Amino acid sequence: GAGVSQTPSNKVTEKGKYVELRCDPISGHTALYWYRQSLGQGPEFLIYFQGTGAADDSGLPNDRFFAVRPEGSVSTLKIQRTERGDSAVYLCASSLIRDNEQFFGPGTRLTVL
């Protein structure tokens, strides 16, 4: 079956602009996670959804970052007033239930000029 998909694969924006990153998890997976990966680092946790609700958003760096999953499937990560430091690869992962293995999408490479 299809894996986790993310769009766009690349996004270039200017400082101060608003961006939305989309994640389509594996069908039937109830848990969805967003991570951020900077160059030369491992992924760092941002937010976790169980169904439609954000069960843990402790990894979001500040209130410019927000994510939704209104129907319990597709999720959108939203970044307001982007800054150059937001440049990174944003990875989405899903798992069947919370304690199962997490499967990652290909990521969205965000570049803020």
Place this chain on the structure above:
Amino acid sequence: GQQLNQSPQSMFIQEGEDVSMNCTSSSIFNTWLWYKQDPGEGPVLLIALYKAGELTSNGRLTAQFGITRKDSFLNISASIPSDVGIYFCAGRSNSGYALNFGKGTSLLVTP
């Protein structure tokens, strides 16, 4: 999140050699996972470990969940050029949702 210490940072080996890498944590985890990431791709799950002392194989890959629950090891036998990539360990605590990742081991294999 918890910072994991992964070593070595990089390895440059010849095809056919065996490879070992490890990961340690200052806190206890109840799940250890090993991922491989190719350039421009997301991490791909290689092996998942759920019990202390567990030894699990996936083809030429073998991973172990340390008895102390604070470490894990990954071995690759008879390396081939397609093993090239960055290998990440990741741990999850009993109370957590998130995976805590190491900084990765970059593996280069020469034919």
